[in-house]
Amino acid sequence: MSKLFVVGTGPGDLQLLAPKAASAIQVSSDLVAYGLYLDLLGQICEGKTHHDLPLGEEIGRARLALDLAASGKTTALISSGDIGIYAMATLVFELLDQQLSGKEQHPEWLDVEIEVVPGISAMQAGASRVGALLGHDFCTISLSNLLTPWETIEKRIQSAGQGDFVVSFYNPVSRKRDWQLNTARDILLEYRPTSTPVLIGRQLTREDEEITIITLDQLDAKDVDMFTLVSVGNSESRHIVNGSKEWVYTPRGYSKKL
Amino acid sequence: MSKLFVVGTGPGDLQLLAPKAASAIQVSSDLVAYGLYLDLLGQICEGKTHHDLPLGEEIGRARLALDLAASGKTTALISSGDIGIYAMATLVFELLDQQLSGKEQHPEWLDVEIEVVPGISAMQAGASRVGALLGHDFCTISLSNLLTPWETIEKRIQSAGQGDFVVSFYNPVSRKRDWQLNTARDILLEYRPTSTPVLIGRQLTREDEEITIITLDQLDAKDVDMFTLVSVGNSESRHIVNGSKEWVYTPRGYSKKL
Structure with a gap:
């Protein structure tokens, strides 16, 4: 299986983190996120491989998440808030679109099963x-x-x-x-x-x-x-x-x- | 204590119900909601007094929730989705505003502690x-x-x-x-x-x-x-x-x- 969870973790309070988001993180081996977000999540993220790229490296983070998932690692791409609102989800689909249009050379991305988990926005x-x-x-x-x-x-x-x-x-x-x-x-x-x-x-x-x-x-x-x-x-x-x-x-x- | 939780329970999937919303319901003795929403929530709502008013009775529901809380019953007013978005939360504050302006005769409402719990919207x-x-x-x-x-x-x-x-x-x-x-x-x-x-x-x-x-x-x-x-x-x-x-x-x- 080749699976990418695209997960919004809510505004910060873990009591506002949906169980579905927590489960997605729990079943993933690899987490791609800005480090601060992972710090906020605390122990849910323990024992997993963290891929921390600095703010501003959004495209790199989306590529990395697709690459990791395509290589067989169950991966969670994480943003705080709702990842669908001004966040990373749209970039994943923008990259897929580029691949479908022949502007990228990553056919393996097309085999990744993607699941987006919404979160409570700011x-x-x-x-x-x-x-x-x-x-x-x-x-x-x-x-x-x-x-x-x-x-x-x-x-x-x-x-x-x-x-x-x-x-x-x-x-x-x-x-x-x-x-x-x-x-x-x-x-x-x-x-x-x-x-x-x-x-x-x-x-x-x-x-x-x-x-x-x-x-x-x-x-x-x-x-x-x-x-x-x-x-x-x-x-x-x-x-x-x-x-x-x-x-x-x-x-x-x-x-x-x- | 006189407490009213104003709770959004998300779109339907219980995996998208925030732990904070579940806790608010758990500590409440009285639930005010359209019956269908309570059915969706299942066993979290068991053992509590349900106050079901039909759709269209929004004002009655907000009044009832304030009255119950003011009478000392920890109460949860519940909507699906985000209760702050086109839902019951604004009515509670509209009623409080009316009371503060002297257009209602319920000074006891002003002693109710109110906590709004957001949810994932449709x-x-x-x-x-x-x-x-x-x-x-x-x-x-x-x-x-x-x-x-x-x-x-x-x-x-x-x-x-x-x-x-x-x-x-x-x-x-x-x-x-x-x-x-x-x-x-x-x-x-x-x-x-x-x-x-x-x-x-x-x-x-x-x-x-x-x-x-x-x-x-x-x-x-x-x-x-x-x-x-x-x-x-x-x-x-x-x-x-x-x-x-x-x-x-x-x-x-x-x-x-x-």
Whole structure:
């Protein structure tokens, strides 16, 4: 058998790791992942061969995973969050597509049985920690313009504003990118109030989790790093305070019926 | 203690139920949910008091859950999928908001400790079963115009088209609503090719799962029911066939670097 599991391990808290993801890792002999993810997983990963490639080596990691599986080793390619959302799964299929189109020379990849295991994504972890920010129509936009032209990203932010979607920004900043988030904020401010609630969620569900609820006009890239999710409410999202607890939710419109 | 867990149980397969969700149910004495969801969960729910209200009784279910928890019973309010996405979580906070605004007469609700546990949503289950359909920017739109005016929904579909988002339609049809999905298809066809791949996922990850990949021009409400998720690729999504297997993925743009 030649098997590749493509596994999302959720936001960090092992209590949010699906049993199916844990099983996939358990039956694999070889794990391909950024080292930090494996550290978070702890003992599930013990006794297996780890193939750690640095961040930025995404293509290399997908190739390696296909090569290992094709060589007969049951392999798990691992990302945190949902591996299908801004993560490694799409690269595996992009490589298969290249092979099917004759642009790669790895016919052995086509014999690998692939199973994708989804996971809970950062936007869901964030929304749950503050209430129900994703309670109505929402979108996700990656602010990384390494692979997507900025014009495309900007058009999507405009569309998200026009459509009044709750917006979760993935890859909001990086060491080399810091202006995109503030530009995104300014675009959304054309469409929704300055008081729109915004979730800043850093290291969500992990030991050093930090959650802040601010308003859209307060959003600033200097308060955000690459371990942070930024979710912006729509024009109807509400920030409510009950004593020492605060919540953000996006209504579906039931209040007209309450 | 007065505790309410607001729990998403994932798409159906118990292997995708997070341990945190299972624990929340285990420590609860009272479960509030649509009966079908509890049937799917099986023995985890045994020995607990079930409060089953019919579909459509969403407000009643949220009120009941708050009342039970306020009365001192550790309670779990349960939806399949992610309870924060088009589900019950937002209603709980909407009710709390009403109480804080003086429009409800239930001050005891404000003493309830609330914990939201996210789950894997249908769009993620669907994307994983066919590859990586959510590999780049995406949005979700509910086609139910019971609570949201159709003009708002139509504007969002237009925006999704303009922004070239992958679009997942929740509540695509119901017994009384059948025209919205075909209208949505026609709007998206203004922006993306007739050949755009579409996933029709019925009873995802459950015993009677049915998955079909079609093209956007083939999408028809008559082939869809209320247990179905419809996800439409963006203009770059690819449907590839490898022998007896077929996959759909949305590239992030790595191929320029391959």
